[in-house]
Amino acid sequence: MIKLNEEINDFNKLPLYVNQHLSFLDTGNIRFMIAVWTFLLLDLCALPLLYPRVNIIYYVTIPLLVFIHLWAIRLLIKNTYSTQFECLLFIGVHGVIGSICYFILIQKTAYFNLGIRAPMYYVISTILYLLITGILVSYQFYKYSSIKKKTMQSVRKEREKESSNKYGYVIVLFPALGYTLSQTVMKQSDVAMYSLVYFAFLLLSIVLAYFAAKYLHKYFFMKANMEFVRFQTPSKKEMKQAEAEGKEYIIK
Template sequence: MSAIQKITLLKKKAPCTDFHKTPLCFEARKAAQLKGLRRLLKLDEKVKLRNFSGDIHRHLHAEVPSADEKWIMFLFVILFLDLICGIPLFVNGKRIFTILASPLIVLINLWTCIVMFLKSSFRNDLHFTLFKGSAGAVVSICYFVLSQKYAFSILGFNFLFMSSSLLTYIIVILGLVRHYLIVLPDYKRKEKNAPVWGTYLFTLGPAIGYMAAQFIFHFSDSVVNLFMSFIYLMLGCTFSYFGVKFIHKFFFIRANQNIIDRHLYKGINRDGRK
């Protein structure tokens, strides 16, 4: 008996008032949750494709990864995860932080090696999108763990600091998730250009960071470590953007596959052959 038939039979017999009593009730609840999540990702099929915003159009395309793009992701993982984040995590300090981050670091490094040898196809292009999102999420989590390690070396187990850091991290992620689940699918929304101050901030950011570091490093080690904890927390929040964006893009493409097949792959199959 299929899952749909089981759920139909369950509805006819009795309502699921307690989802923990029978496997069928649990299955019905799980199916309802998946349906609700799919509804959040799915676009309105009655709206013509040309009426969707440019952001939605870009989000419906799984980019074909070139050799250069694969090498960029390889260097990204080596530089930002293994060297800048991994080395401080494995050097000295409490081992609990190393234990938390090690499985994720190993997993992404193995996944990166696999991705380097994948040939281009629709399935592999979509897989590369998921890989980029997962890499961004893992880098983000590892930087958050590293920020807590630096704070722990100075403050010890400080519940107020750790809970406020975690709350900040969660709020940033929830804001990004809200943008991609609610704001992005709104086809009536007008696209806004990036504000000029944002461009200036990204341009001046490295210089400001360097000057602040030179000023901070004149103080004691405790002040330096606390400053580095804030820096790594900011990096964790920044890299969470890439994780949320590309993981959402993967599921967004999967949920709207019928629209993609009908409009973007009209007359050709997904590998580009007629």
């Protein structure tokens, strides 16, 4: 379900998580986000993905990588106010491509660096990957399948709770990550090193699959509920500067 109940007609009384799902990415930071996600996060997998060369990996990944890089360059050049919907779609598609590339890299690491040759491993790991991806997609539909109106007081409480827990998961994650890295360095083993690399790629693949599910659902959710969508508009200073340069902002 991506269409909100017709009885709900007040954006401010929607739950906070729904308000956020109906909001665009910050136009002031979107170029930086696209550049980092494409030319750092995605390109991180390019070299190990393409070397040593495996023809089938070349045929699958190179067209995907070229496509997403060209799209990223287009968005970096275009006016951010005229590509607000397109940027959401880009992040979703980027997540799909990135998740696939990192999953292929996982399998390549398992084969070449960890020496896993059992066909059953590759069958089971692929099934698990598809299952996890399906769960992430289903979660997005479930999360927005039943939305009720909320009073302003409940919305305020929800925002306070969101703010207090904003960095909780990050704080918990760092000690665990530090412990893992220290244990790996102490062992100084190739197997340990490639195992860490394997799980790092696995984490990135799952995270990108999550963003793919989230932003593709967000894109279609907003398209289906245009009456609640609020486009970001340029400031007066930006408008004056655009007029002086003979440019025109197109909001869409």
